[in-house]
Amino acid sequence: xxxxxxxxxAQYESGDWDSAPLVPPNIIDTIARYTEIxxxxxxxxxxxxxxxxxxxxxLFLTGHLPVRFTEAERRNVRRFVERGxxxxxxxxxxxxxxxxxxxxxxxxxxxxxxxxxxxxxxQLYTAFFKxxxxxTTSHELNGWGDNLVHRHLLAVMRGGRIAVxxxxxxxxxxxxxxxxxxRFLSVDNTRFAVNIVVYALSA
Amino acid sequence: xxxxxxxxxxxxxxxxxxxxxxxxxxxSAALTVVAGAAAVDVATPxxxxxxxxxxxxxxxxxxxxxxxxxxxDRSVLSARRVALWVEEQFPSLEYAxxxxxxxGEPRFVQGTSTDxxxxxxxxxxxxxxxxxxxxxxxxVIVLVVLPSGAVxxxxxxxxxxxxxxxxxxxxxxxxxxxxxVAELAPPAYSGQRASTIDExxxxxxxxxxxxxxxxxxxxxxxxxxxGPDTLRATTxxxxxxxxxxxxxxxxxxxFRDEANARIVALEPIADDAPTVTLVTPPHDSVLRAATxxxxxxxxxxxxxxxxxxxFEYIVSSGEGETFTFRSGTIGATRxxxxxxxxxxxxRLDSLxxxxxxxxxxxxxxxxxxxxxxxxxxxxxxxxxxxxxxxxYDSLAVDAAAPSDAEKGAISERMLIMLAEALExxxxxxxxxxLLRESHGIAVDQKKLRRTVGDIVFTRLGGNPSAEESxxxxxxxxxxxxxxxxxxxxxxxxxxxxxxDFRGDESPVVAVNKPLLEAYNAMWDASLSLELGEPDRAxxxxxxxxxxxxRARQAERLYLHGAPPRVVIDLDKARLKGKDKGSSSVRRALxxxxxxxxxxxxxxxxxxxxxxxDPGAAAxxxxxxxIDALTGAPAFAAALGDAAQAMxxxxxxxxxxxxxxxxxxLAGVPVVHDSLGRWGIVP
Numbered sequence: 001x002x003x004x005x006x007x008x009x010a011q012y013e014s015g016d017w018d019s020a021p022l023v024p025p026n027i028i029d030t031i032a033r034y035t036e037i038x039x040x041x042x043x044x045x046x047x048x049x050x051x052x053x054x055x056x057x058x059l060f061l062t063g064h065l066p067v068r069f070t071e072a073e074r075r076n077v078r079r080f081v082e083r084g085x086x087x088x089x090x091x092x093x094x095x096x097x098x099x100x101x102x103x104x105x106x107x108x109x110x111x112x113x114x115x116x117x118x119x120x121x122x123q124l125y126t127a128f129f130k131x132x133x134x135x136t137t138s139h140e141l142n143g144w145g146d147n148l149v150h151r152h153l154l155a156v157m158r159g160g161r162i163a164v165x166x167x168x169x170x171x172x173x174x175x176x177x178x179x180x181x182x183r184f185l186s187v188d189n190t191r192f193a194v195n196i197v198v199y200a201l202s203a
Numbered sequence: 204x205x206x207x208x209x210x211x212x213x214x215x216x217x218x219x220x221x222x223x224x225x226x227x228x229x230x231s232a233a234l235t236v237v238a239g240a241a242a243v244d245v246a247t248p249x250x251x252x253x254x255x256x257x258x259x260x261x262x263x264x265x266x267x268x269x270x271x272x273x274x275x276d277r278s279v280l281s282a283r284r285v286a287l288w289v290e291e292q293f294p295s296l297e298y299a300x301x302x303x304x305x306x307g308e309p310r311f312v313q314g315t316s317t318d319x320x321x322x323x324x325x326x327x328x329x330x331x332x333x334x335x336x337x338x339x340x341x342x343v344i345v346l347v348v349l350p351s352g353a354v355x356x357x358x359x360x361x362x363x364x365x366x367x368x369x370x371x372x373x374x375x376x377x378x379x380x381x382x383x384v385a386e387l388a389p390p391a392y393s394g395q396r397a398s399t400i401d402e403x404x405x406x407x408x409x410x411x412x413x414x415x416x417x418x419x420x421x422x423x424x425x426x427x428x429x430g431p432d433t434l435r436a437t438t439x440x441x442x443x444x445x446x447x448x449x450x451x452x453x454x455x456x457x458f459r460d461e462a463n464a465r466i467v468a469l470e471p472i473a474d475d476a477p478t479v480t481l482v483t484p485p486h487d488s489v490l491r492a493a494t495x496x497x498x499x500x501x502x503x504x505x506x507x508x509x510x511x512x513x514f515e516y517i518v519s520s521g522e523g524e525t526f527t528f529r530s531g532t533i534g535a536t537r538x539x540x541x542x543x544x545x546x547x548x549x550r551l552d553s554l555x556x557x558x559x560x561x562x563x564x565x566x567x568x569x570x571x572x573x574x575x576x577x578x579x580x581x582x583x584x585x586x587x588x589x590x591x592x593x594x595y596d597s598l599a600v601d602a603a604a605p606s607d608a609e610k611g612a613i614s615e616r617m618l619i620m621l622a623e624a625l626e627x628x629x630x631x632x633x634x635x636x637l638l639r640e641s642h643g644i645a646v647d648q649k650k651l652r653r654t655v656g657d658i659v660f661t662r663l664g665g666n667p668s669a670e671e672s673x674x675x676x677x678x679x680x681x682x683x684x685x686x687x688x689x690x691x692x693x694x695x696x697x698x699x700x701x702x703d704f705r706g707d708e709s710p711v712v713a714v715n716k717p718l719l720e721a722y723n724a725m726w727d728a729s730l731s732l733e734l735g736e737p738d739r740a741x742x743x744x745x746x747x748x749x750x751x752x753r754a755r756q757a758e759r760l761y762l763h764g765a766p767p768r769v770v771i772d773l774d775k776a777r778l779k780g781k782d783k784g785s786s787s788v789r790r791a792l793x794x795x796x797x798x799x800x801x802x803x804x805x806x807x808x809x810x811x812x813x814x815x816d817p818g819a820a821a822x823x824x825x826x827x828x829i830d831a832l833t834g835a836p837a838f839a840a841a842l843g844d845a846a847q848a849m850x851x852x853x854x855x856x857x858x859x860x861x862x863x864x865x866x867x868l869a870g871v872p873v874v875h876d877s878l879g880r881w882g883i884v885p
Contacts, residue, residue, distance in 0.1 A: 014563075014584055025769035032776035041771045064526045066517050066563050068584035099517055099528040159798075179771060 004038035005031070005201060008056035010087070011047045012073055015065035015100070018045070019092050020172035022179075023060065029179035030190040031197055035128070048073040054080055058200035062090045062172040067104040074111045081112050081156070081163040086200040088165045092172040101168060108156060108164050115154040115166055124153075124162060127199040129191045134167065137174040137189075165196065206300070206309055209317035213324040214285040220328030221279050225272035227335035233265030234342035241346070241353040248368055248382075251401060254360035292323050363399035366419050366442065379420040379443065380458050380465040388413040392571040393474075393507050404825065404850060405843050407470045409507075411574030412449045414469065416458070417442055428457040429469075451575060453829040466822045468829055468843075477505040477568040477580030479512075484564070487586045493556035499534060501545040501566030501582055509538035510571040512545045517563040518554055529554075538568065562587040614651050615721075615748045618644055622737040622744060629737070638735040645732035648744070652725035655751075659715050659722065721750035798834050802827065803868055810861065813849070821849040838867040 007024045011017045024043030031039045046053045049072035053059060059080065061067075069077065077087065089108065091100045105115055118124065120133030133151065140149045156164040175190050182188055240257040243249060249257075278284040286304040290296050296315065303311040346354055352367035365382035385403035389395040390411035400406065406414060418425065422436030422443020429447055436443040447456065449471050458465045482500040499514045513535035520527050534547025545566055556562065566582040621644050629637060724747035731740035805827050813820035828842040841864035848857035 014586065022769065025771055028771045029776050032771060032773045033778075039773065041773050042768070065519055065561070066528075066584070068563065068565065070583060093526065099519065099526075099530070103517075178769065179776070 004040050005058075005197065006040045006056060007031075007043035007197075008053070008059050009043055009045050010053065010059045010061040011045050012061065012063075012067065013049070013070055014068040015063040016092075017061065017063050019064055020062050020090075020176040022176045023062070023172055026175050026177065026179050026182075026190055027060075027193040027197070029182070030188065030193050033188075034191070034194050035198065037197070037201070048076055051076065054083060054085070057085055058197060059085065059087045060090070061087060061104075062092045064092045064100055066099050067107050069107050069111060074107070077111045081158060084161075086162055086165065087112075088167070088196055088200075090167045090170065090172045092170060105154070105166065108166065112164050113156045113158075115156055115164070117152040118155040118162070118165070120152060122162075124165070124195055124199045127195040127202070129195055131192060131195065134169055135189070135192045137169045137171060139170045139173050162199065206303065206312045206315060206317055209320050210282060210286060210289065210300070210304070213289060213320045214279065214282060216321060216324040216328060217285060217288070218279045220324075220331055221273065221276040223328075224331050224335050225269045225276075227332065227339050228272055229265035229267075229269030231335060231338040231342050232268040233261040234339065234346060236261035236264050237354065237357055238342055238345040238349065241349050241357045244356055244368065245350055245353050248365065249356075251360055251362060251364075254357055257357045257360075289320055289323075293319075361399075362401055363417075365401040366417060378463050379418050379422065379425055379460045380463045382419070383458075383465070383467070384417045385467070386415040386417065388415070390574050392573045403467050404821075404847055405468045405470060405828070406449075407472055408449045410449055410451050410471045410473055413446060414449060415444055415446045416456075416467065417444050419443075422460075425458065425460045428459070429454055453832045455826050455829050466825050468825045470829070470832060474570065474572045474574075474576060474578055475506045476576075476578035477503050477509055477570050479503045479566045479568045479580045479582040481564070481566050481582035481585060484585050484587070487588075489588045489590050490551070491590050493551045493554070493560070493589045495552075496548050496550050497564075497587065499545070499547045499549060499564065499566070501568075502542070503538065503545060503566070503568035503580065504542045505568070505570045505578070505580070506541070508541060508571050509543050510569050510577060512536055512538050512543065512566065512568040514545065514547050514549070514564060514566050516549065516554075516565075518556065518560055519563065520557060520560045522559060543568075556589050558589050558591045560589045562589075614647070615725075615744065615751060618648055618651065619741065619744045619748060621647075622732070622741050626737045626741065634735070641732045641735045641737055641740075644737070644740075645729045648725055648729040648732060648740075652722060652729065655718055655722050655725065659718050715754075717750040717753040721747040721754070724750060799868065799870075802831055802835065802838065806864065806868060817849050821846045824849070835867065838864055841867055 007028050009017070009024055028039055028041065028043060031037055044056075046056065046059070048059075048061075049070060053076055080087065087108075089104055091098065091104065093100050108115060125131040125133060134153045136149055150168045153169070154166040155162045156166075171192070175193065182190070237257060240249065240254070240261075244254065283301065283304050286300045290298060290300055296312070299311045299315065303309055350369045352364075352369060356364050356368055363384045363386065366384055368382065382402055385400045385406055386397065387400065387406070387408050388397045389409050393409055395409070403416070408414060416427070418436070420441060420443065422438045422445075425436035425443050425445070427434040427436070427445045427447070434445050434447060436445045438444075445458075447469075449469050451471055451473070453471065454469045456467045456469060458467065480502045482502060483498050501512070501514070503509055503512050513532045515532050516530065518529045520529075533549055534545060536545065538545075545568070549564070551562075554562065563584050563586055565584040568580050569577040570580075572578050622641075625632075625637070625640050625644065632640070724743045728740040728743035728747060731737070731743065805823075809820050809823045809827065812823060824842045824846040828839045828846065831839040831842065841860050845857050845860035845864060848854075848860055
């Protein structure tokens with residue numbers, strides 16, 4: 001059995017789950033750059049309705065369209081969280097009142113539990129790099145979407161740890177570029193992904 | 204007086220006596236059962252179930268006694284037996300009366316005095332009624348002497364009458380926490396009736412139910428600690444009362460009164476959200492045009508009762524990064540009962556759907572929960588997509604200038620046409636002319652072959668014309684595609700075995716394989732052309748053309764939906780050679796059954812406590828049950844049974860329940876179908 005971390009993207013039936021195909025390789029590249037975590041060079045795509053989704057400690061879910069889980073998807077998400085997995089949901093619409101936000105938060109609440117604001121001094125923000133809260137994305141500041149800077153991420157807590165991390169900050173757009181293009185950035189904007197992965201693997 | 208008339212009067216007197224005596228004995232038996240049960244109930248309280256059956260048992264005992272005695276003395280109905288009884292009382296008759304009765308002839312007893320027959324019969328009846336009357340009187344006296352309320356608990360038992368029972372001991376009379384009665388008033392929306400529980404220890408009730416706990420005596424010193432709240436009892440007419448509502452979480456209410464304490468667990472029953480099934484449309488679909496009407500049907504059900512239902516739709520328009528959404532509700536209707544059907548229809552024309560739009564449909568039902576709800580149940584979502592005009596081709600073909608391969612295909616087709624024309628003219632040409640013309644075509648074929656070779660080697664990372672420029676007639680040329688690929692591979696150091704590819708893992712091989720086929724076919728064609736044999740060259744030339752066509756298709760067709768595959772070079776990302784240090788302190792994930800372990804520890808401590816203080820252990824079991832209700836319901840159920848049994852002093856029942864709890868805590872044993880790897884016997 002492989003002990004290396006495999007970045008898994010969640011595939012669900014109702015929406016465009018593959019809207020940010022370059023996020024997984026970008027995060028894998030970031031993990032390799034900054035940590036010694038044994039990481040697989042490619043990510044995997046796993047259907048939420050497939051029991052194999054339970055093999056991965058962290059699942060990344062994004063999209064623009066309404067999120068309506070099937071009963072099998074809902075059941076597996078519940079099992080995944082109960083087994084200690086962490087689901088990272090990011091709204092690719094970079095807005096707060098859009099349909100993805102409404103439907104995804106409704107499904108999460110129904111499947112796992114209510115989302116609460118994650119305090120900005122939570123362990124997640126110091127799990128590897130130190131942040132004072134969720135890093136701002138360029139999409140929050142460019143006049144698109146709701147034109148808001150979201151001060152907090154949302155989370156469903158289980159046993160003192162984050163079971164579901166929900167972001168309206170559109171990291172899916174922020175991180176959706178080829179890893180080779182990181183050299184053009186003065187500050188790597190994917191560093192927060194390291195915190196998410198390290199937290200999911202260790203907390 | 205007629206002898207027979209006198210005999211009949213005596214018989215009726217005796218029969219009435221028998222009936223009355225059986226009746227009195229039956230009543231005495233019934234009253235004795237009631238009095239006995241009431242006396243036992245005074246000493247040790249009988250359950251409502253037992254008391255409910257006492258009255259039936261008493262009536263049955265009375266009836267049985269009455270019937271048995273009546274049956275035993277049924278001979279009183281016989282005139283001959285009564286005559287014998289009269290003969291026994293008056294021996295002077297010397298069987299004359301019996302003879303007269305048997306023969307029906309009154310002459311045998313003519314002149315016999317009958318004056319005292321009836322008197323003797325009445326005396327006998329009075330004597331026979333003496334004992335049962337005494338027994339009846341004793342039973343009545345016992346019933347009267349018993350404490351007030353004791354007989355009423357047996358005569359008309361009902362839930363909540365434990366407060367009417369007077370404890371036998373003085374200490375019991377001083378304890379205001381025993382007995383207790385809980386009256387449950389469910390929330391109005393549920394339509395459920397109120398109920399009463401005697402001696403509650405674990406109250407299961409719908410969330411929002413008003414629970415009123417009642418006890419006996421002055422409640423000035425009685426307090427109930429419910430979580431962070433401390434409630435004081437109110438006293439009315441020698442009864443104290445504490446009232447609280449069932450919340451969404453289990454709660455242990457601790458009652459205290461001077462030196463006495465008691466725990467009552469409130470276990471909420473959640474009102475489940477309705478379940479909704481969308482019947483039509485039965486599956487997702489793609490429509491060519493957004494016209495017409497879609498019928499919507501759904502079935503809804505709820506554990507308490509439905510209140511309303513509707514269909515919801517969302518229309519998502521756009522693609523890529525730009526999406527807009529519209530939503531709405533149709534077919535809203537009020538529902539009643541536990542199950543209902545929803546029907547509606549939606550006109551696609553009214554939604555002004557455009558090609559590419561997606562219509563998401565689902566059914567929603569709400570229950571009448573006014574306490575924690577309303578509970579909202581939703582069905583699966585159906586997606587109806589309006590097709591785009593350009594999506595009927597499953598493959599997208601990008602318009603572009605002809606590629607090198609396409610230019611080669613045109614040239615190869617021209618060469619084939621030249622070769623076919625030469626073959627047609629062949630009978631009219633001399634040998635020298637045929638060789639000259641054929642050789643010219645062969646030269647063009649070689650040029651074209653060199654162009655194809657350049658394309659292949661360029662793609663493989665080699666030098667263009669590296670092979671051809673050295674010696675066009677090299678006998679060491681590749682004899683097969685595999686050999687050529689191996690040479691190409693060795694020149695570019697790409698992999699060990701370029702032919703060992705799987706599926707579409709190597710796009711370089713996939714694209715170049717047909718070109719390499721063309722490359723070799725052109726070689727064979729040029730050889731035949733140089734020998735002046737265009738007829739033998741043509742099959743090779745056509746094979747080359749077909750291979751080029753395949754290469755062209757392979758280059759121009761792109762499947763939709765496959766995200767770019769980026770494989771991270773981990774060594775490169777890690778700048779291989781840097782100082783290896785632990786970049787993060789990692790801790791193992793907490794084992795998922797830590798909650799079970801905590802429960803097991805508490806359970807073990809309670810078992811130890813049970814030997815010393817069963818009452819405290821029962822309370823601890825109740826508290827553990829409250830904590831385990833959500834995470835381990837089977838374990839919690841067994842704990843509840845154990846606590847009740849311990850309080851009732853039923854050791855064997857408690858032991859069985861505790862064993863069941865321990866098994867529930869240990870989980871389902873893992874069964875292996877076969878020996879594992881380490882268990883294989885050689």
